[in-house]
Amino acid sequence: MSPIPPTEPPQPSPTAIFFAGWRAAWTSVFALVLIGTYVGVGALAHEYGFSVGWVLLSTLLIWAAPAQVILLSALGAGATPFEAALAVGLSGVRLLPMVVTLLALIKRPDTRPRDLILPAHLTAVSMWVEALRLVPTLPRAQRISFCDGLGIGLMVAAQGGGLMGFYLAAFLPALLTAGLLFLTPMSFLVSTARNARFLVDRLALALGLILGPLLAYEQVGLDVMWTGIIGGTCAYGIHRLRGALL
Amino acid sequence: MNSLAGLAPYLVLIVAGFLPNEIWRMLGIVVAHGLDEGSELVVWVRAVATALLAGVIAKIILFPPGGLADVPLMVRLMAMAVGFAAFVLVRRSVLAGVLAGEAVLVLGAYWLAG
Numbered sequence A: 001m002s003p004i005p006p007t008e009p010p011q012p013s014p015t016a017i018f019f020a021g022w023r024a025a026w027t028s029v030f031a032l033v034l035i036g037t038y039v040g041v042g043a044l045a046h047e048y049g050f051s052v053g054w055v056l057l058s059t060l061l062i063w064a065a066p067a068q069v070i071l072l073s074a075l076g077a078g079a080t081p082f083e084a085a086l087a088v089g090l091s092g093v094r095l096l097p098m099v100v101t102l103l104a105l106i107k108r109p110d111t112r113p114r115d116l117i118l119p120a121h122l123t124a125v126s127m128w129v130e131a132l133r134l135v136p137t138l139p140r141a142q143r144i145s146f147c148d149g150l151g152i153g154l155m156v157a158a159q160g161g162g163l164m165g166f167y168l169a170a171f172l173p174a175l176l177t178a179g180l181l182f183l184t185p186m187s188f189l190v191s192t193a194r195n196a197r198f199l200v201d202r203l204a205l206a207l208g209l210i211l212g213p214l215l216a217y218e219q220v221g222l223d224v225m226w227t228g229i230i231g232g233t234c235a236y237g238i239h240r241l242r243g244a245l246l
Numbered sequence B: 001m002n003s004l005a006g007l008a009p010y011l012v013l014i015v016a017g018f019l020p021n022e023i024w025r026m027l028g029i030v031v032a033h034g035l036d037e038g039s040e041l042v043v044w045v046r047a048v049a050t051a052l053l054a055g056v057i058a059k060i061i062l063f064p065p066g067g068l069a070d071v072p073l074m075v076r077l078m079a080m081a082v083g084f085a086a087f088v089l090v091r092r093s094v095l096a097g098v099l100a101g102e103a104v105l106v107l108g109a110y111w112l113a114g
Helices: A014-026 A029-047 A052-061 A065-076 A081-106 A113-122 A125-137 A140-171 A174-195 A199-217 A223-245 B002-032 B040-062 B066-070 B073-089 B094-113
Strands: none
Touching: A014 A029, A014 A125, A014 A140, A029 A052, A029 A065, A029 A125, A029 A140, A029 A174, A029 B094, A052 A065, A052 A140, A052 B002, A065 A081, A065 A174, A065 B002, A081 A113, A081 A125, A081 A140, A081 A223, A081 B002, A081 B040, A113 A140, A113 B002, A125 A140, A125 A174, A174 A199, A174 B040, A174 B066, A174 B073, A174 B094, A199 A223, A199 B040, A223 B040, B040 B073, B073 B094
């Protein structure tokens, strides 16, 4: 007879973990922020004459409020699809390093690449910030299912907001739509600051806030991308230098 | 003909919205291959992601979309500053920061328009 295996605690099923992520989404302040933000997106889409199906599909496929607002504003202002694609592509650069840091946190050596497609697609500032905060306390085996539940929960909240905004567009006062559009930069700033626990991340945030306006006003092409590369690299350099000196 | 014309906005959504955005996520999967959480490269990549986000924030505040452009720059900057201060003062609460910033933005815009 084989020796008695050590008793292991029962493993929660992937479904149970998925719903733990789903619940985390709905208890997150981002559920509220996203509903508000997407009321603004839905109203903007209605204003420019897009259909409700188009709005829902754009949230499902793009899942990045700044990119959706850029696409709507560009097409609404009569830009060509090529110009709109360029503007959207430039705003999406941030998703690359966000996906890399998230996947490094959730994947295992034996994870199949196709299991990473869904968490990568669900990566957006809201999901990224909450995942980086919540996931490190979980066993690695649970992290992918948790992120899927978290991202889908947040996306459902956003879709609800988009629907409301689309049908309420005619009743929203201008001041309120301005306030809803302001939710994106305000929530991005404080949530990024909350997650910046290490010196290197705080430096990167501060340098980005200084470099961003400078490069934008100097009309340097690809200013957001350069802000990221220069600001992030300087912050990392200072972090390494400090490590070497201490 | 009519049904084809009805599909045009969806085609634009795929070509001008979905593909140029999604390509970065899929590239992320490729780059993440073989990297692990603790590596120094991930620390650098996270710093770049954070600075990029800061750049996006600055861009939205300085060149705002839609109705936000009607709110004066001074009010937009004040609202960000007050929101951040509230976040720091109220136990690093995201909700407090967002609510305080929104209050300043809406009241400031209302007061200046009134």
